Amino acid sequence: MxxxxxxxxxxxxxxxxxxxxxxxxxxxxxxxxDTNTYPTGIGVGDAEMAALPLTRHTFHGEWNYALHPQPKPAIPAARSGRPPTPQLLSDPALTGLAPHQLQHLIRTLTPAGDTRRGRPPRLTFADQVLATVLHLRVNLAAEPLAVLFSSSRTAMHRTLLKIRHLLEAQDITISPATTPPAALAALRARVAAQSSSPNSKIKTTG
Structure with a gap:
């Protein structure tokens, strides 16, 4: 009530x-x-709370406070052909997940997905999950993802299929963004710049 x-x-x-x-x-x-699906059982640690830009009120500051915005680092346009850093790719504006939520998702999928059998994968398991989140959240296809993660198109296709199966098995849904994040345009520009670089062609073998 x-x-x-x-x-x-x-x-x-x-x-x-x-x-x-x-x-x-x-x-x-x-x-x-909000009809989106979010991972459950996620806690916020004391260190994370302490890092928030809070101004607590005099009256019951544990309940009453002002949370100030933090500027997010912009994704710079690619000039050197170097791949973007993981911090840029895991920007919550792109993934729809806070850093601790993304880490929780990776930990949830790791027991079934990070088996380490056969030839070592080109990408770490964390990067495999991140690539799939970007694929589902902002509709990045395997080809641009292969450029961003310095992988091959074939390997990226296999990665997306594998992680999507793991998500389905855990009944986890990554909902598409309702509107394209502003950071996506800069990311696509980076893909175009890297794809046109002679040293950054998309690899076609696993």
């Missing part, structure tokens, strides 16, 4: 209850249902 004693019997009732809130100073609340 909400504070008025109204039973919260559906998502619609919850949204209506939240959206009906207002203050005498003119605050109005807008509520929307």
């Amino acid at each position: 909400n504070w008025r004693g109204r039973p919260l019997t559906s998502h619609e009732v919850i949204l209506e209850s939240i959206a009906s809130a207002f203050t005498r100073t003119g605050l109005r609340v807008k509520a929307e249902l």
